[in-house]
Amino acid sequence: MAAKSSKHQITLIPGDGIGPEVVAAVQAVLAAAEVPIEWEERHAGASVFKKGVASGVLPETIESIRRTKCALKGPLETPVGFGEKSANVTLRKYFETYGNIRPVRELPGIRTPYSGRGIDFVVVRENVEDLYAGIEYLQTPGVAQALKIVTRKGSEKICRLAFEIARAEGRKKVTCATKANILKFTEGLFKRVFEEVSKDYPEIAHDHQIVDNCAHQMVMRPEQFDVLVMTNMNGDILSDLASALIGGLGFAPSANLGDGASIFEAVHGSAPQIAGKDMANPTALLHSSVLMLRHLGEMKKADAIENSLLVTLEDGNILTADMAGGGREPSGTKAFTKELIKNLGAAPKSYPRREYKKVRMPEISHDAVSVKAKETRPMGVDIFVATAIDPGVLGPAVEKLIGDLPLRLAQISNRGTKVYPNDLGIESDPVDCARLRFKVNNHGDTLTDKDIAELLLRVGTQAPWVHVEKLFKYDGQAAFTKDQGED
Numbered sequence: 001m002a003a004k005s006s007k008h009q010i011t012l013i014p015g016d017g018i019g020p021e022v023v024a025a026v027q028a029v030l031a032a033a034e035v036p037i038e039w040e041e042r043h044a045g046a047s048v049f050k051k052g053v054a055s056g057v058l059p060e061t062i063e064s065i066r067r068t069k070c071a072l073k074g075p076l077e078t079p080v081g082f083g084e085k086s087a088n089v090t091l092r093k094y095f096e097t098y099g100n101i102r103p104v105r106e107l108p109g110i111r112t113p114y115s116g117r118g119i120d121f122v123v124v125r126e127n128v129e130d131l132y133a134g135i136e137y138l139q140t141p142g143v144a145q146a147l148k149i150v151t152r153k154g155s156e157k158i159c160r161l162a163f164e165i166a167r168a169e170g171r172k173k174v175t176c177a178t179k180a181n182i183l184k185f186t187e188g189l190f191k192r193v194f195e196e197v198s199k200d201y202p203e204i205a206h207d208h209q210i211v212d213n214c215a216h217q218m219v220m221r222p223e224q225f226d227v228l229v230m231t232n233m234n235g236d237i238l239s240d241l242a243s244a245l246i247g248g249l250g251f252a253p254s255a256n257l258g259d260g261a262s263i264f265e266a267v268h269g270s271a272p273q274i275a276g277k278d279m280a281n282p283t284a285l286l287h288s289s290v291l292m293l294r295h296l297g298e299m300k301k302a303d304a305i306e307n308s309l310l311v312t313l314e315d316g317n318i319l320t321a322d323m324a325g326g327g328r329e330p331s332g333t334k335a336f337t338k339e340l341i342k343n344l345g346a347a348p349k350s351y352p353r354r355e356y357k358k359v360r361m362p363e364i365s366h367d368a369v370s371v372k373a374k375e376t377r378p379m380g381v382d383i384f385v386a387t388a389i390d391p392g393v394l395g396p397a398v399e400k401l402i403g404d405l406p407l408r409l410a411q412i413s414n415r416g417t418k419v420y421p422n423d424l425g426i427e428s429d430p431v432d433c434a435r436l437r438f439k440v441n442n443h444g445d446t447l448t449d450k451d452i453a454e455l456l457l458r459v460g461t462q463a464p465w466v467h468v469e470k471l472f473k474y475d476g477q478a479a480f481t482k483d484q485g486e487d
């Protein structure tokens with residue numbers, strides 16, 4: 001039987017546009033640094049969409065990543081007209097790579113308005129939940145709805161990962177940025193879990209910022225951040241903002257970490273305009289490969305490659321077109337790669353050194369139930385109806401239909417604002433989707449599914465229902481938010 005290779009098996013996806021060029025550059029540098037890797041080349045992206053595979057990812061690519069547990073990926077194009085899904089999103093979802101990690105560190109020789117301020121932080125973004133679960137509906141042809149899903153389990157995983165990264169990199173503080181002031185249940189859950197998790201990391205400071213202020217702080221005083229953790233969409237937006245502080249997307253590396261497999265990639269896309277012209281800058285993918293090597297525990301090799309990159313940028317003798325400027329002649333991808341290889345073994349003169357340890361991935365129960373309520377009490381039901389009937393007419397008509405059911409119509413709202421009874425005289429500009437909120441008559445009543453089914457039939461005689469949500473109290477706490485104007 002053949003002996004098991006001592007080399008790391010890594011799935012390599014060259015990708016589209018400039019992908020194969022930047023991937024070849026990274027392979028050449030890693031080979032010159034004698035990193036023990038055996039690449040397994042597999043495909044995803046444009047070429048796969050063109051074969052009619054709607055996910056953009058071949059089954060053998062999935063199989064390879066499942067086996068190697070680690071992939072380095074070039075950018076993937078989502079061609080318009082072939083398939084609906086992004087191949088990138090397919091890969092992230094397939095392997096539940098829940099942690100998107102984006103280091104943001106000032107680079108030597110890359111001039112930005114922030115140069116010299118010592119920007120050095122890590123954005124940790126939840127990568128699979130939130131609005132990006134992609135569950136959307138048109139409730140009426142003119143009213144769209146998306147579900148924002150935030151779970152205790154998902155929040156705990158990403159918050160622990162943020163603290164583990166802080167520990168591994170000797171960082172002092174983790175900042176959680178949320179919109180918990182408005183979104184009490186979703187963003188609020190994330191903030192509460194963050195605060196709970198922080199107790200297990202007493203040596204690391206923690207604080208919270210409202211995410212809009214965080215965006216403002218990031219532009220005004222980015223040096224205050226050390227590690228930042230956010231839900232998916234907030235993290236998506238702020239991590240791109242953060243990249244701009246250090247030179248732009250072309251310099252931004254990323255890791256997508258999961259319990260099974262992890263995928264490392266540059267943040268930029270396939271830049272088709274410069275593809276095949278020996279113009280692409282491989283910095284972001286090379287830096288992503290450094291993150292990959294640290295994930296694999298190859299700390300010395302990672303430092304050597306990072307140092308060669310820093311020295312090459314610091315010297316500024318050979319730079320690709322996007323970096324050269326101020327009268328310097330631009331060089332090609334190949335010349336830049338040769339320079340990186342030449343600089344292996346050198347150390348940057350003026351760049352503060354950071355000690356990295358391998359990040360310990362959080363171990364969290366995969367049990368689907370992460371919180372159990374001792375008592376669950378039905379409080380009522382929200383029925384969304386597609387109607388443009390004036391609430392002053394609809395309300396009394398619906399009240400007449402309730403009859404013997406153990407419920408009362410508490411109110412009607414339109415886009416979250418109470419419009420019936422309109423005792424506060426709220427002015428609104430209604431749309432053709434209203435929410436009827438029914439509450440149980442008194443606390444002793446128990447509401448059954450049969451009651452709700454009967455209510456739906458009765459309401460349906462006035463207006464077609466499109467969506468139903470039960471209202472509960474878990475252990476005495478209301479599990480639904482109030483409308484604007486609701487008591």
Ligand code: NAP
Pocket residue numbers: 018022074075076077078079088249250265266267268269270271272273274279280281282322
């Ligand atoms: P992009 O590919 O990032 O390119 C935008 C511009 O940034 C390029 O035209 C180029 O500017 C510059 N650029 C980006 N990376 C560079 C590099 N390594 N070296 C030098 N310059 C670089 O964004 P896009 O044009 O919006 O997207 C193109 C395709 O990529 C789309 O199909 C998109 O879906 C896909 N995409 C994939 C990923 C991914 O796989 N993770 C991410 C983003 C986008 P100049 O034109 O000035 O040279």
